[in-house]
Amino acid sequence: MLEIIKTTTFTGTAKIGEVAAKVFSATINTANPEDMSFNHYVVKYDLYKANRAAIGAEQSAFEDAAYTFQDQLIAEKAVQA
Numbered sequence: 001m002l003e004i005i006k007t008t009t010f011t012g013t014a015k016i017g018e019v020a021a022k023v024f025s026a027t028i029n030t031a032n033p034e035d036m037s038f039n040h041y042v043v044k045y046d047l048y049k050a051n052r053a054a055i056g057a058e059q060s061a062f063e064d065a066a067y068t069f070q071d072q073l074i075a076e077k078a079v080q081a
Contacts, residue, residue, distance in 0.1 A: 005029055005031065006029075006030045006031060007027050007028060007029055007030060008027070008028045008030055008069075008073075009025060009026070009027045009028075010024075010025060010026040010027075010028075010062070010065065010066050010069065011023065011024070011025045012024045012025075012058070012062040012065075013043075014048075014054075014055040014058040014059065016047050016050075016051050016054075016055075019044060019047060020043045020044065021042070021043055021044050021047040021048045021051060021055055022040060022041070022042050022043060022048050022055050022058075022059070023040065023041055023043060024038070024039070024040045024059055024062045024063075025038070025039045025040070026038050026039075026062075026063070026066035027039075028066070028069070028070055028073060030073065033070055033073035033074045033077060034070075034074065036066065036070050038063065038066070040059065
């Protein structure tokens, strides 16, 4: 049986100058917003390695934004119930 899940996806790119070093994504199940997953991958390893601290801070900011949006969806769903 086919199951289709509606999701919202956030994508962020950590750049050094104009060059992408690492990409982050968060996917939230809109029917069950408690269900969220994170993924990330390095685009340019040498650039990432040389700038890990700055990129780590950007990854934390990205995750904070995703959690904030997740909290909004959870609150909206609670009001609808």
